[in-house]
Amino acid sequence: MLLALLLSTAASATTVRVHYDVGYGNRITLRGSAAPLSWTVGQNATWTQGNVWTYSWPDSAGDVDLKPLINDTRWATGGNYRVRAGTTVNIFPFFGPSTGTRQQFDNFWSPQLGNTRTLRFYLPPSYSENPLKRYPVLYMHDGQNLFDAATASYGVEWRVDETLNHLIGTGQVDEVIVVGIDHAGAGRIYEYTPCCDSRYGGGGADLYERFLLESVKPFVDANLRTLTGKANTALMGSSLGGLVSFHIGRRRPDVFSKVAGLSSSFWWNNQAMTQAVEQSTVKLPLRFYLDAGTQNDGLAETTRMRDALAADGHVQGADLYYLVAQGAGHTESAWADRVHIPLTYLFPWQGTVY
Structure with a gap:
């Protein structure tokens, strides 16, 4: 948690903003292709007003592929998200079946x-x-x-x-x-x-x-x-x-x-x-x-x-x-x-x- 907090306040940071209401007591985590993320254990995103979950990491990690999860167990539906180094990306995931x-x-x-x-x-x-x-x-x-x-x-x-x-x-x-x-x-x-x-x-x-x-x-x-x-x-x-x-x-x-x-x-x-x-x-x-x-x-x-x-x-x-x-x-x-x-x-x- 301390590592995530320090990274989120980095001066030169890449940021993802996950727009999703998970309901009371639940959380959004992120797994991805480069440290501090990994595909095995999720990092907690931080809730902000409007049900936006934010997570940042140093630009030095390069471009990162990632995916959000609910409570680090339920994966978002669809593809991985590519986040370019130095950008702030808004994503709007869903977790149910891909049926319109x-x-x-x-x-x-x-x-x-x-x-x-x-x-x-x-x-x-x-x-x-x-x-x-x-x-x-x-x-x-x-x-x-x-x-x-x-x-x-x-x-x-x-x-x-x-x-x-x-x-x-x-x-x-x-x-x-x-x-x-x-x-x-x-x-x-x-x-x-x-x-x-x-x-x-x-x-x-x-x-x-x-x-x-x-x-x-x-x-x-x-x-x-x-x-x-x-x-x-x-x-x-x-x-x-x-x-x-x-x-x-x-x-x-x-x-x-x-x-x-x-x-x-x-x-x-x-x-x-x-x-x-x-x-x-x-x-x-x-x-x-x-x-x-x-x-x-x-x-x-x-x-x-x-x-x-x-x-x-x-x-x-x-x-x-x-x-x-x-x-x-x-x-x-x-x-x-x-x-x-x-x-x-x-x-x-x-x-x-x-």
């Missing part, structure tokens, strides 16, 4: 579009266990296809909830709230497209953007524990849902910092969106994920968009992730098979900005 929950809000009214739809929510595993925590948010289109085969357009769901449960439990991604926005049935093409394709028309994407920003996001932020800033707000969709994700993300980088499109319909209106990127001289502060399969899935158009983003300065593996899905077609099952890739890219473990 789902909710939905029916008949959500859109004054911008004059219709209603269902909003479907995935709440991450710690949502009810650790009320001190707030979460990044992923807004996804075609919400009826994400979680339940019974509501999916072709009877095939993306398994987003099961995929996130696995990725969170194995420490590959941060916990995230997913907001699935159902499409408007016959109005889907109109709502998901900028103006205007010679064959299909369209042109409602700007109104859909207003619906998302003026109605959906304020509702979500008012009713769920979200991290509201752009650093923790993302868009994802497939096909026309990928197209509208790119459209909104590029128009509103003040709201979103991450955009993912699976098999995006970049063919729309003679590839007008790609042409706009090619003509742009400004690199937007966005991270992009885009992919396409090799079976009639718009690979050539997606590759052209990748090239346009690269010409603007986006770098593969940094703020650009381009994937060719070998053998994949334009199907819900293909997107379900690879949705773990954009989820991991958009919300990597310890990537959340608190």
Whole structure:
């Protein structure tokens, strides 16, 4: 205990702050990869107001991998936390199973579009266990296809909830709230497209953007524990849902910092969106994920968009992730098979900005 106290007051100290209410009579301990921590016996963290448990050690220990425990017996769920020397890191652990929950809000009214739809929510595993925590948010289109085969357009769901449960439990991604926005049935093409394709028309994407920003996001932020800033707000969709994700993300980088499109319909209106990127001289502060399969899935158009983003300065593996899905077609099952890739890219473990 004396050693821990001395280390906690070191002039040049690395610090971890564990946000968790363990209840009366319990404690948080830490085990880790470098002295004064070890993986065999935990060191007691110090409780501070707000149920924040703090522990510090000299920077000379270097980078440390660690994990919190309750009473030095019950390990936190998920991956180890990497704490860089000289930093102060806030962590929000949970200790139960890595199983999120789902909710939905029916008949959500859109004054911008004059219709209603269902909003479907995935709440991450710690949502009810650790009320001190707030979460990044992923807004996804075609919400009826994400979680339940019974509501999916072709009877095939993306398994987003099961995929996130696995990725969170194995420490590959941060916990995230997913907001699935159902499409408007016959109005889907109109709502998901900028103006205007010679064959299909369209042109409602700007109104859909207003619906998302003026109605959906304020509702979500008012009713769920979200991290509201752009650093923790993302868009994802497939096909026309990928197209509208790119459209909104590029128009509103003040709201979103991450955009993912699976098999995006970049063919729309003679590839007008790609042409706009090619003509742009400004690199937007966005991270992009885009992919396409090799079976009639718009690979050539997606590759052209990748090239346009690269010409603007986006770098593969940094703020650009381009994937060719070998053998994949334009199907819900293909997107379900690879949705773990954009989820991991958009919300990597310890990537959340608190």
